[in-house]
Amino acid sequence: MAGKMNDGLRFFWGKARPAGQAEDVTAPIHPLVAHMLDVAAVAVLWPGSSRLGLDRRQLGLLVALHDMGKVTPAFQAKVPAHWPRQALGPLPDAVVDSRHDVDGLILLDRVCADVLAPLFGADADGLEWEADDKAQLWRAVAGHHGQPVAIDETRARTLGHAACAAHARELAGLLLDVFRPPPIPVPSLDQLRQLEWQLAGVTVVADWIGSRQDWFPYVQPDDVADAAGYFWNHALPRAQHALARAGLGPVTVAPFRGIGHLFAHVQVPSPVQALLEEIALPAGPALVVIEDMTGSGKTEAALVLAHRLLASGRATGLFVALPTMATANAMFDRMAAAYRGLFQPSAHPSLALAHGRALLDPRFAAVVAPDDALDAAAVPQARMEAAEVSCAAWLAGESRRALLAQVGVGTIDQALMAVLPVRFATIRQAGLAGKVLLVDECHAYDPYMQAEMAALLRFHASMGGSAILLSATLTKAVRQKLVAVFRAGLQQEAPVSLSSTAYPLVTLVGCDGMTEQPCAPRPGLARRIAVRQSGSEAAVMADVVAAAGQGAAVAWVRNTVDDVIATARALAQQGVEAQVFHARFAMIDRLAIERDVLARFGRNSMPADRAGVLVASQVIEQSLDLDFDVLCTDLAPMDLIIQRAGRLRRHQRAARPIDRDEICVLAPAPVDDPDPEWIRRLLPGTAAVYRDPALLWRTARALLRMGTIESPGNVRDLIEAAGDTSITPEGLATASSVATGHGLAAHDAARRNILHHEWGYTPGSGLWEPDIRTPTRLEERPYVTVRLGVLRAGQVWPWAALKDETLAAAHAHRRAWALSEVSVAQGRLASCHVADDAREAVATARAGWSRWEREADDRFLLLLLTEVEGGAEGRGHNAKGHAVVVRYDNRYGLEVVPAPAG
Numbered sequence: 001m002a003g004k005m006n007d008g009l010r011f012f013w014g015k016a017r018p019a020g021q022a023e024d025v026t027a028p029i030h031p032l033v034a035h036m037l038d039v040a041a042v043a044v045l046w047p048g049s050s051r052l053g054l055d056r057r058q059l060g061l062l063v064a065l066h067d068m069g070k071v072t073p074a075f076q077a078k079v080p081a082h083w084p085r086q087a088l089g090p091l092p093d094a095v096v097d098s099r100h101d102v103d104g105l106i107l108l109d110r111v112c113a114d115v116l117a118p119l120f121g122a123d124a125d126g127l128e129w130e131a132d133d134k135a136q137l138w139r140a141v142a143g144h145h146g147q148p149v150a151i152d153e154t155r156a157r158t159l160g161h162a163a164c165a166a167h168a169r170e171l172a173g174l175l176l177d178v179f180r181p182p183p184i185p186v187p188s189l190d191q192l193r194q195l196e197w198q199l200a201g202v203t204v205v206a207d208w209i210g211s212r213q214d215w216f217p218y219v220q221p222d223d224v225a226d227a228a229g230y231f232w233n234h235a236l237p238r239a240q241h242a243l244a245r246a247g248l249g250p251v252t253v254a255p256f257r258g259i260g261h262l263f264a265h266v267q268v269p270s271p272v273q274a275l276l277e278e279i280a281l282p283a284g285p286a287l288v289v290i291e292d293m294t295g296s297g298k299t300e301a302a303l304v305l306a307h308r309l310l311a312s313g314r315a316t317g318l319f320v321a322l323p324t325m326a327t328a329n330a331m332f333d334r335m336a337a338a339y340r341g342l343f344q345p346s347a348h349p350s351l352a353l354a355h356g357r358a359l360l361d362p363r364f365a366a367v368v369a370p371d372d373a374l375d376a377a378a379v380p381q382a383r384m385e386a387a388e389v390s391c392a393a394w395l396a397g398e399s400r401r402a403l404l405a406q407v408g409v410g411t412i413d414q415a416l417m418a419v420l421p422v423r424f425a426t427i428r429q430a431g432l433a434g435k436v437l438l439v440d441e442c443h444a445y446d447p448y449m450q451a452e453m454a455a456l457l458r459f460h461a462s463m464g465g466s467a468i469l470l471s472a473t474l475t476k477a478v479r480q481k482l483v484a485v486f487r488a489g490l491q492q493e494a495p496v497s498l499s500s501t502a503y504p505l506v507t508l509v510g511c512d513g514m515t516e517q518p519c520a521p522r523p524g525l526a527r528r529i530a531v532r533q534s535g536s537e538a539a540v541m542a543d544v545v546a547a548a549g550q551g552a553a554v555a556w557v558r559n560t561v562d563d564v565i566a567t568a569r570a571l572a573q574q575g576v577e578a579q580v581f582h583a584r585f586a587m588i589d590r591l592a593i594e595r596d597v598l599a600r601f602g603r604n605s606m607p608a609d610r611a612g613v614l615v616a617s618q619v620i621e622q623s624l625d626l627d628f629d630v631l632c633t634d635l636a637p638m639d640l641i642i643q644r645a646g647r648l649r650r651h652q653r654a655a656r657p658i659d660r661d662e663i664c665v666l667a668p669a670p671v672d673d674p675d676p677e678w679i680r681r682l683l684p685g686t687a688a689v690y691r692d693p694a695l696l697w698r699t700a701r702a703l704l705r706m707g708t709i710e711s712p713g714n715v716r717d718l719i720e721a722a723g724d725t726s727i728t729p730e731g732l733a734t735a736s737s738v739a740t741g742h743g744l745a746a747h748d749a750a751r752r753n754i755l756h757h758e759w760g761y762t763p764g765s766g767l768w769e770p771d772i773r774t775p776t777r778l779e780e781r782p783y784v785t786v787r788l789g790v791l792r793a794g795q796v797w798p799w800a801a802l803k804d805e806t807l808a809a810a811h812a813h814r815r816a817w818a819l820s821e822v823s824v825a826q827g828r829l830a831s832c833h834v835a836d837d838a839r840e841a842v843a844t845a846r847a848g849w850s851r852w853e854r855e856a857d858d859r860f861l862l863l864l865l866t867e868v869e870g871g872a873e874g875r876g877h878n879a880k881g882h883a884v885v886v887r888y889d890n891r892y893g894l895e896v897v898p899a900p901a902g
Contacts, residue, residue: 009170010222010225013084014033031219031220034223035216036175040063041060048430051433053195061119062140066207068168069105070104072164073164074099088163109131109151113134121184128186137199145423146425178231204424208401208427246395248395263341270296271519282509284510284511287457287467287509288467290470290471291504294711298470299334305436316434317435318408319407319408319435321437326624329361330625332364339407353409354410358402369390369392400428401427403431415428419754420766421753421755432463438468439467461486461490462489473643475723486509526710526712529648533669543632545571547629547657548612552629555616556613556616558685559617564581568580577613579614583619585822586822589890589893598625621643627647629657630648632666634666638699638721642719674693679696694729706718753766754766786824786894787821790867799820803890804819822888826879829884829896832862873886
């Protein structure tokens with residue numbers, strides 16, 4: 001009968017209970033055949049698998065073969081108690097060690113090739129599969145441990161003559177008999193490359209779900225004697241159950257009914273929103289670049305377009321990528337209010353927050369569904385009727401899986417890792433494939449990230465995905481590059497030239513060409529903001545103090561954290577208690593400050609609450625919906641100045657204490673012949689952050705000459721004037737050339753790091769390394785993670801646990817330590833001092849960290865703080881070995897200063 005096996009094959013184990021867990025005497029192992037069929041069943045039923053263009057029987061067989069390497073003695077000997085002596089005889093005294101993913105590739109490509117030949121058909125002209133083309137599929141399924149593998153020829157010669165080879169051939173034949181797939185037609189080169197990458201991702205997703213023991217309980221070898229019966233009667237029902245629990249079950253998209261269906265508050269669409277409700281979309285994947293003013297409703301317009309793509313069956317979900325964790329957290333709140341409108345009321349899609357600290361955000365943690373919520377039927381009816389926001393616990397568990405959610409919001413880094421050679425990049429690819437990739441603030445990247453973004457767009461287009469890019473300030477050169485790489489991903493190599501200088505503007509790109517559609521500005525949004533330059537820090541501070549005295553909501557954006565802290569302290573000496581917001585706070589304090597800033601200065605803030613001063617770093621310049629009466633800023637590149645200006649008088653209010661559209665820019669005068677110290681003399685921190693002084697000079701010069709920022713009037717002119725590299729003063733030329741060289745080097749570094757879609761899922765497609773060694777952002781200065789602790793009664797407590805009693809319980813300590821983290825430049829703090837009488841307590845505290853955190857003692861520091869007047873402080877050494885004092889409080893954040901002499 002179909003799917004029957006011999007007595008020996010069913011005794012190969014695929015999963016064994018991890019050491020330290022109580023053994024279930026009835027099923028201490030899970031047979032290899034059962035595990036392979038479990039994983040195949042997940043792949044067959046996962047809605048995302050439909051994108052591969054394979055018959056479900058073809059897909060089931062391919063994915064089932066992923067663990068073929070486990071028939072080898074090298075793998076079976078890993079748990080000697082379960083050695084399959086019925087098949088392999090007595091356990092030998094020594095077994096040659098080998099990786100089962102590499103062995104699996106050898107067995108599939110070399111040993112079982114003839115057995116699996118029926119899987120591969122010919123095209124209409126009789127063209128048959130080449131051996132190398134078949135190998136691409138075997139690499140995709142064998143490399144399911146996070147990175148591709150290659151055949152070891154020495155191992156291949158040995159394995160081909162090993163006793164297990166016969167069992168591998170028998171197992172391949174058995175699975176072929178279970179699925180009985182029709183032959184796969186010969187694909188084109190592009191189709192094969194796309195299939196290889198997608199199959200690699202589907203295999204990992206299916207293996208992760210199919211390996212979870214509580215979803216796929218272990219069975220006895222006798223239970224798989226009839227493999228076909230096991231697949232149909234056990235594996236498929238369990239896979240359906242598992243996918244529902246994982247949050248990956250099918251959902252139904254709501255038909256598109258206009259912007260009002262998504263956003264009830266939108267009574268009259270803005271021009272860009274109205275345009276995207278009606279604009280004709282090209283066939284196939286589309287790239288849409290939306291350039292419009294801050295506050296014009298670009299995000300809502302993009303969601304309108306995304307809904308149209310979903311409703312027409314051209315997309316299966318949405319991922320919104322933001323530049324920072326703070327902006328991602330803010331966008332999560334906005335999406336929570338709207339994403340359910342994309343789907344039918346009966347559907348239960350997950351909304352996931354994807355970044356390294358997502359579960360530390362209480363807003364997201366509160367909507368994670370219990371892990372024991374089996375499916376929609378298990379969710380309380382009241383919750384269903386309320387159509388609450390939710391995210392399956394399995395998806396929320398880590399950032400890679402979060403990209404698989406029907407709707408995701410996260411940092412751009414999570415998407416960029418899909419095109420970097422990091423482990424399990426294919427999980428991220430699987431999460432993005434078929435979705436609309438919506439990137440906000442797409443201009444805000446350095447040369448390294450620009451190269452990554454170009455690779456991501458090309459990859460996404462190659463995988464059949466659409467993208468929407470949002471920006472208020474995009475240069476023509478950057479827009480041209482983004483269009484070119486997306487078209488290259490669509491195999492449309494013929495160049496198209498952008499010509500429109502209109503603003504606002506929507507650029508639409510597809511296989512059939514490109515269109516540029518000018519758009520009217522939103523009524524009432526056109527603005528003329530006067531620019532006043534000040535060459536004195538004291539003068540700006542006087543303006544801030546005066547505005548605060550009038551009850552205004554005031555912001556001063558400074559370019560370094562040190563300047564933020566120093567300014568806030570100086571204001572305090574003048575009687576103004578400013579709120580401070582930057583990235584150098586412990587996570588528990590940073591999240592609280594972020595929520596408070598949004599509540600105090602956001603769209604819905606009340607006049608009585610708004611009075612006061614916020615001194616902040618760049619964390620507020622993008623995507624955060626903040627509204628100030630008075631705005632001051634340090635000089636920065638033009639696009640960032642325009643972004644910061646977008647926080648001034650952002651919303652209509654009945655009355656403001658100061659009724660003046662003006663920003664104050666702290667900058668040296670843009671004289672015709674600036675000397676090399678032009679920017680450093682006034683703003684040394686700014687000179688260190690923005691390395692090209694000529695760019696800053698051109699920005700200051702354009703602002704001074706035009707005197708205003710007019711939206712939409714002169715935004716294009718300002719951007720292009722600042723970017724005109726043909727104008728570089730002689731005194732700044734050397735430093736500008738050095739900055740340009742750094743940019744080119746960073747761009748080249750990114751090109752070396754990124755994956756090459758056209759090379760396929762092979763070890764040679766990129767420099768495959770663990771995540772931490774292939775960064776999404778190129779930092780010139782290495783950073784360390786500092787965990788703040790306080791010694792009390794002989795025990796080290798996480799800073800967060802002292803602030804939140806719910807984190808004091810033993811089970812919450814890992815979360816408490818994560819909420820106690822601060823990122824600090826390693827040059828400033830390379831090690832932390834531990835007194836002799838505290839060493840044992842510190843060792844005990846670190847013992848509760850993960851193994852990776854314990855062993856990375858040069859990247860995860862534990863700083864013991866002593867409570868002092870006004871905060872707390874600890875001791876350490878910088879990278880040069882000099883003693884430093886580290887001060888921390890939840891008002892100003894973390895400061896590192898030289899230790900007093902002696």
